[in-house]
Each structure stands twice: as C-alpha cells, then as structure tokens.
Amino acid sequence: MPELPEVEVTRRSFSDAIAGAAVQGAVLGKPLRWPLGCTPGQLAGRRVLGVRRRGKYLLLDLDEGLLLLHLGMSGSLRFARGLPPPGPHDHFDLLTDRGVLRLHDPRRFGAVVWAPHEQDERARKLLSGLGVEPLDEAAFGFDAFLAGLRASRTPIKQLLLGGRLVVGVGNIYASEVLHLAGIHPATPAQRIGPIRARRLHAAIRQVLARAVERGGSTLRDFSNAEGAAGHFQLEASVYGREGQPCHGCGTPIRLLRQGQRSSYFCPRCQRA
C-alpha cells in the first residue's frame, strides 16, 4: 500500500512537469472509491497551478477548483507524453497539453475527487480529520505531540496508525519508528514519558524523511509507488523480519498481531 513517503515521492516525480499545464479533458475508467464530482468536460480549459500533499492525498490545484487524488491500496500515478490508450486498470486520465496524468489502480480503492475549493465540504470530508504533517517542522511540534500521547490509553502502534496525532506513520513505518525509538508497540501511549516521547518524535521524522530521500534518489527510474515501497522494505530493520536477528542486539525479531495488523519488534531493544 502506498504510504506517505511514496505519495510524496510521487508528488515530486511530476509536480514541476505538470505545473502550468492546460487541461484538455479527462477520461474515466471504472468507478473508483468516490465519484469524481464533475464531468470531464468541466475540467477542460482549466490550468494546473501545482501539486501539494496533505497526508496521503495529493491536491492538484487548478485555476478554478482542485482535484484530490488518493492512491488507495494499489494505485500509482504517472505523468507522461505518449502513453498507450488506457488499459483495464487505468481509471482516470487527466489530459493536458504537456502529457497525461494517469491513475492506474487494479483494486480501485483509490479516488479522484473534484472540489470547487479546499473549504468545500467535499474536500473537508477527506482532509479535516488528518493529524499534523510529520515532515513540516513548524506543524509537528513536540509539546502538542507529548500532550497527544498523554491523552491516550491506546497502544502506541495503533495510535500512530490512526493518523489523528500525526499523519503518515503507516504499518511498515510504525514498526520501524518504534524500533528506532526503543518502544514496544503495545505500550499504552500515556505511559510514554517525555524522554521516550522525544526519541519517538525524532524517530518519526527520521524514518519518514529517510524513506522520501531514498525514494527520491530512485526518482529517475521511478515507475510506480509499489516499487518504492518494495525498495523500502528491503532495508527495513524489523518489518517483515520475524525470526531474524535484530541489527542492534541479535535477538530474533518477533511478530505481534495488533488489531489485525502485523507489528514487528525486538523484545530486548523495545520496552513497554
């Protein structure tokens, strides 16, 4: 599943190229998670101003309105000239004078939604529940983070996955972050004191920033978001490494099921 770093790398892969492009229309495939909310004809004549990211949504700003794009479970975006006609899993093409922006999404949990502006209910419904951006230094302050931990009895892994405290710490990254911070995934959030919270706060930034960097370094060969996720998994410290030795202490990594998600951790380096 594309997580925040893959979405950010996707954004960087086409944001410069598409900024300023004139939209000529759109081609819709099978229905996605939510309806587009306008006709392809209504997009024709618009100009693309740029691409922002909020959580795992990409916001394609137009001179009138915006498109909110989500990659769902299996989606990937490509922006290129001379793409072949849409295949059976290509469900949205935005046609512009600089090329086609194509959403390829075999499982169709992804979405493209048009809204007249960001404060419109259609946009707010998708964006309003999101926590702060971990890579935005000003937004992701330590005091608010600590207060958020203090206010919750939820196991820390699940609190991070929920995305209301901070966005972007998906399942793979949550295991990696907690290992780096030395915190057991089942630890109730409010039991994490200021010193460990400081380590956790730093680990979130470090793991996500490194993943974006790594994805960014392969940007030239970047063809889809799943490729980037696979690349990250190869270098994971704990994720997917059950039974293999911890890089820190050699103890076999364990697997724990939490709310039907897999958590990988080192029983020696990570304390409750």
Ligand SMILES: [Zn+2]
């Ligand atoms: Zn260890």
